[in-house]
Amino acid sequence: MPEPWMPGAQKLDIGDHAPTDGGPPKAIGHITWDRNASAAKPQDLVPYENLRSYFSGGGKPSAPHVLWDPFTGRITQFLPATSRSKSLADRAGGTRTNRAGKVVLQIEALFFPHCRVGTTVYPRLVDTPCKGWPELLAWVRSWGVPDTWPMGRPVDFGSHRSEAIWASKGGWYAHAHVPENDHQDPGSWPAFVGAPATSEPKYEPFPGTAFFMAGTKPALGKRSAVFAAMGKRLVAVGCGRYTVGPGPTLGTADVASYEAWQRKCGHTGTAAKWPPGKTTWDLLKVPNV
Template sequence: MPDLWLPGAERFPLSDPAPTDTQYAPRAIWHITWDKNASADKPVDLVPFNRLVQYFTGGGKSAAPHLLWDPFTGRTAQFYPASSRAKSVVDAPGGTRTNRTGRVCLQIETLFFPHCRVVGKTYATVRDTPAKGLDKILAWTRSWGVPDAWPMGSPSWKADRSQSTWETKGGHYGHSHVPENQHNDPGPMPNWPGTTPKPKPVPPLFPGRTAFGAGKSNESVLLLGQQLVRRGYGRHYRMGPSRQWGEADRLNVADFQRAQGWIGPDADGYPGPETWRRLFS
């Protein structure tokens, strides 16, 4: 059985553990403590770790997570075993019990607020921090079956909540993803295997104007037609795009060019470098 307590974490067990709803897939929820308000112009020193430990074992028990993590030192404190629910998300009546959703529902509070200052340096997001100890936390979440993926996408400062995704997919969630909640933390998080954004595809090089026109048949004509269809400019095709240039290709290109605000010779239906660039951007 995986470890109920993160190896190496300081233990501060609270006296009211409770079971999770194990019919749901395992997950982890990420937060930031956001205990100060700062700005790029007015950074504020990071709050001491021990002060947050005192809070979660005292007056803040009703909002205690599983883990408190300091990404600058790697220090961690744990308040509930993995098999228990924690209390860092709102659990409104009805729907899923958001504090309990999952075979495990591991809640991690990162000691952080935007534009905190540590040893004279200011950090805008958790992604900017050294993220010390993150590898150990991820090894622990994986041991409980939590996939590395973000089912609702890597967190930003914008809320993106889906009840159906929450109920059906395991993985990592930001507080900004949890149904019934209003907080939009943790903001951008470090990338880890399985969550690194895919590189944007490189658009194909423009093959030159001579690739298009009456009698032309080549892969560039087909590629052009396929992209026109993807962008919603394929209404003149009867059978779909092909390698053979035809009047339907010209009319579809002209539709796209007019959509750019071009008129006259600039919307003649024959692709030039700028038409190609915009079509594939």
Template sequence: MADIWMPQAIKADLDDHAPCDPAFPPKAIAHITADRTATAAAPADLVPFADLQKLFTRDGKGKAPHILWDPFAGTFAQFFPATSRSKALRDLPGGTRTNRAGEVVIQIEALFFPFCRVKGKVFAALADTPCHGWQELNDWVRSWDVPDTWPMGQPTDFTSHRSARVWKSQGGWYAHAHVPENDHVDPGSWPVFAARMAPAEPFPGVAFFHTGQKSPVIAAMHRRLVAEDCDRYRPGDVIDVWEMDDVKSYAAWQQKLGLSGRAADGTPGKPSWDRLRVPHLA
């Protein structure tokens, strides 16, 4: 069964849940936060992820999506379970219940506005960003039987294309610019669908990681940490045995994810393990 909470996301449950309408096919809706106005001549710094997360749990909770996604860091926050409607779409009385019109209607707000500046580099379109985390996001949406299709066409500009007939009859991905009763024209672009990931090794539990533990899972983890440039191993390290070099290397991975303090002490936890994607061992 699919997870109602995206495993990689910070859970920020707003509690205000309401059912979706299974009379319609499953959908995902692509938005951008568009929280600042910038131009090529006058770019602006990206708003911090924490600021938008706070907004959607306070004054902006009436317009909160399911998922806030930072495509520069691969960070997520989730405000509603997948089985509930969220509130990022205009939903007029008596019309199509846009926020609920599907077995799921998963709404994603990418932290982005055109000509945002990140670490000195300016990005004109969302698709130009690193799109970190897109693989995990795409796979989680797929787990809810949302097909990898754009019934109204993949967004390539800030133009409105709306059809109530298509919206009611076809599942898949829709831009905010495609949704009936709405007047927004975002997101302007979106990454292409990711190749499906190979199965990952499930989290073996915190108790598994103790000094002297010998397992092919440790070896597979070692190789992934090296591939992620979190190699803190000394020459001659025994790759299938858990020891201090594994602690140091895993702490480097946790720090790469933006964790700190006790959350980056080198002891694997389920969220960081799920994001490492250790290949499943048959």
């Protein structure tokens, strides 16, 4: 039976517990981003105690489940895994966010880009020591959250959102992936470590037709690492129709290339048209991103 309160974490129960809706279990990666720094003007990291006091005081209405210090490994938990937390925007009557899963575990890493600790400046979260990450990951896994990023592991501060994927797939999501939210963090996140052999597929799972569409038309202009990986495979199988790229932004060359692949797989007529289907996607063997 998984533990509602993470073993080894400081328990600081702020109350206001409420159930989730059920469904695929999720974990959300955030950064505190409490200062704006730059490579030219780094700033000192805000003390861990400040954020812990904030989320247990005036910041209760936006508290996550967990505050994680990747520099020391300290972890404070404010709400049990069985309760929703409130770190995500959730408009009335819209897509469920904070409650959208068996668990929706929200992890706030104490970090902002170009923070300074001692004399060292850290541009990305993955550049930090990431102390405590293996223990945190093990606890998240215990709640059935798979070691997958349905919208791609975060590698930038762009927004990559799909309500269809969010509603249907469990796994890890960046704050930048969640519908109804405008934040673009965390920008990066540590890799899965010590993962079970079956936890992360070798190939990118089919994300569903809605991922590729904007209404009834191709989702041109949408950005995702999945598109870049897809395009490279299309080139490798002799179906590339690119003059530049491929890259992470969906374009007409991606559409033409995939339609060429569907024809190569024996499809004709409307069956060969965009969007991708699961059968041809699985045959393409797009590397997991």
